[in-house]
Amino acid sequence: MIDAIAKLRENIARVFLGNPAAVDRVLVCLLARGHILIEDVPGVGKTVLATAVARSIDCSFSRIQLTPDLLPTDVLGVSIYDRTTGEFVFKKGPIFANIVLADEINRTTPRTQTALLEAMNEATVSIDGRIHTLEQPFMVVATQNPYEFEGTYLLPENQLDRFLMRTHLGYPSPKDEARVLDIRPANHTLPSLEPVLHKSDVVQLQSQVDEVRIDPTLVEYIISLANATRSHPDLQVGLSPRGSLALAQAARATAALRGRDYVIPEDITTNIHPVCAHRIVPRSGLGDMGVETASRVLDAVIRSLKSPV
The missing domain is CATH 3.40.50.300 (P-loop containing nucleotide triphosphate hydrolases)
Known part of the structure; x- marks a missing residue:
């Protein structure tokens, strides 16, 4: 690969x-x-x-x-x-x-x-x-x-x-x-x-990505991240289950891109902004009017969560 x-x-x-x-x-x-x-x-x-x-x-x-x-x-x-x-x-x-x-x-x-x-x-x-x-x-x-x-x-x-x-x-x-x-x-x-x-x-590479392992502790981290956005006071709409699934799949693909068959925490954190920022809606603005707010909220959520080991 x-x-x-x-x-x-x-x-x-x-x-x-x-x-x-x-x-x-x-x-x-x-x-x-x-x-x-x-x-x-x-x-x-x-x-x-x-x-x-x-x-x-x-x-x-x-x-x-x-x-x-x-x-x-x-x-x-x-x-x-x-x-x-x-x-x-x-x-x-x-x-x-x-x-x-x-x-x-x-x-x-x-x-x-x-x-x-x-x-x-x-x-x-x-x-x-x-x-x-x-x-x-x-x-x-x-x-x-x-x-x-x-x-x-x-x-x-x-x-x-x-x-x-x-x-x-x-x-x-x-x-x-x-x-x-x-x-x-x-x-x-x-x-x-x-x-x-x-x-x-490409189809074969995609199938190999599906086989990349993701530890239950990392799955728990993704779920905690999603839940934190759903209850954040600055957000109207938090990360949906589709968004959680997208983050996990992006992490798997990133691991494969780097030559691994397992996900590490960095594979998740490097994808949080590009995968999640456009899926959450800040209270201070809708759509693209709230891009900066969405990014700021994600940074705050990441800091508030215990980093996965």
């Missing part, structure tokens, strides 16, 4: 320079069968990172450029009448891919945003009363710009909860930015990036 992951990291690093922590978070979501929301200002490499991950795996890949006029059928697909057969034929939409890049997801309407919900949660799509199963592996990598930018729509809470992680990239260091300026004028490496793993390899 560790050799396969090393190949992925190395291949992605050819085009996405710096910020290995962001790369690892995307890979954790991939191994955990989760989806990731990458939020940051324009131009810091959100789309490059998502595309690099997809191109590094020999699987189907689609990019959905989300706009205000995009319809749910543009994402899921539509039934078209075939005059030669006299029957309706289902034409699959871009959601029918192993890795789907939903670019600028908060620039489309809530109606279209919710079209992704069933696919992200159940890996199925319901059209005209028929259920279509999506091929594995299936992962949505969504990007969005901060809400203070014009022309954006607030993601509903139930959609945010479908993402295993929500993360930020930030600006590159001066050294990494200099490397970007040096490499990009010379050649465009992203279109020529070759896959280093097959989709069957």
